Amino acid sequence: MTYSTAMPTPPQKLPLSAVVITRNEADRIGRCVSSLLPVCAEVIVLDSGSSDDTVAIARALGARVEHRDWDGFARQKNAAIALASQPWVILLDADEWLEPAAQQALHALFAGEIESADVWLLQRRTHWLGKPMQFGSFSREPIERLFRQHLRHADVPVHEYLDTQGHVVKPSRIRLEHDTARNTQEYREKLTRYAALWAKAHAGRRGGAIRGLLAALAYAVKNLILRGGILDGASGLAFHREHMRYSALKYRLLAEQER
Numbered sequence: 001m002t003y004s005t006a007m008p009t010p011p012q013k014l015p016l017s018a019v020v021i022t023r024n025e026a027d028r029i030g031r032c033v034s035s036l037l038p039v040c041a042e043v044i045v046l047d048s049g050s051s052d053d054t055v056a057i058a059r060a061l062g063a064r065v066e067h068r069d070w071d072g073f074a075r076q077k078n079a080a081i082a083l084a085s086q087p088w089v090i091l092l093d094a095d096e097w098l099e100p101a102a103q104q105a106l107h108a109l110f111a112g113e114i115e116s117a118d119v120w121l122l123q124r125r126t127h128w129l130g131k132p133m134q135f136g137s138f139s140r141e142p143i144e145r146l147f148r149q150h151l152r153h154a155d156v157p158v159h160e161y162l163d164t165q166g167h168v169v170k171p172s173r174i175r176l177e178h179d180t181a182r183n184t185q186e187y188r189e190k191l192t193r194y195a196a197l198w199a200k201a202h203a204g205r206r207g208g209a210i211r212g213l214l215a216a217l218a219y220a221v222k223n224l225i226l227r228g229g230i231l232d233g234a235s236g237l238a239f240h241r242e243h244m245r246y247s248a249l250k251y252r253l254l255a256e257q258e259r
Helices: 029-036 054-061 073-082 100-111 184-201 209-226 229-258
Strands: 014-022 040-047 064-067 088-093 119-128 141-148 169-179
Touching (some): 014 029, 014 100, 029 054, 040 054, 040 073, 073 088, 100 169, 141 169, 184 229, 209 229
Parallel strands (some): 014 040, 014 088, 119 169
Antiparallel strands (some): 119 141
16 A cells, blocks of 8 residues: 655635734734734735834745834724735734634635625634633624725724624634733733723713723623623733723723813
8 A cells, every 4th residue: 555645735825915013013923924824815014113023023924014104003904904915804913813723714714605794703812911811701702803805994093993884794713812911011001092092082071080980890790790701710800900990091081181
């Protein structure tokens, strides 16, 4: 009996452009880009002025790297999408990546139902300081990251979202991993910036400590109790505590802005 020594043919790359926006992500961009290269026809990194090795690492791996001065999350992502040459786009942040099982699920989707929707929801799992969330909304958060190339984000300053009005949106089983923070202080500073942007965008609404406390309590009830986030133990509590602080901070900054 003879056996073939030929290597198996690698899966064909999909008609899919991966786009990533970056700035000083040298410690994470390699994992992100490497997880996209096996499945995507092209990987595009739109950098906004990194002073570390982000650009060099992405180019060395085979990504196409372009520069654009920072102009807000939504506009930066829309500019990256506009560079895509393929009919479908998958959009990742530098701190996100696809595991092999997700790559296989992506191939299966393109081999079957891909054309039955305009947007496919990926299931994002957040990791807090190295530990993946197993319970609650952050263990399987549906996000609009796989879509037809002509779609764009609404022009909002924070919590940008894909404008899906009039389009078909369906859930997928593709899991997206998300390493949300390098350390607690960095994450807190990021949420503080988001809170300031939120307060600016919601000028004219009522703020104050009481409204902030109620928002934090509502967050805790929804995410720790109703959605089971408390089952993630000390790590989960530490993560959700930062978001409770963020919920309260938004309304405090809104009140300060009014004054």
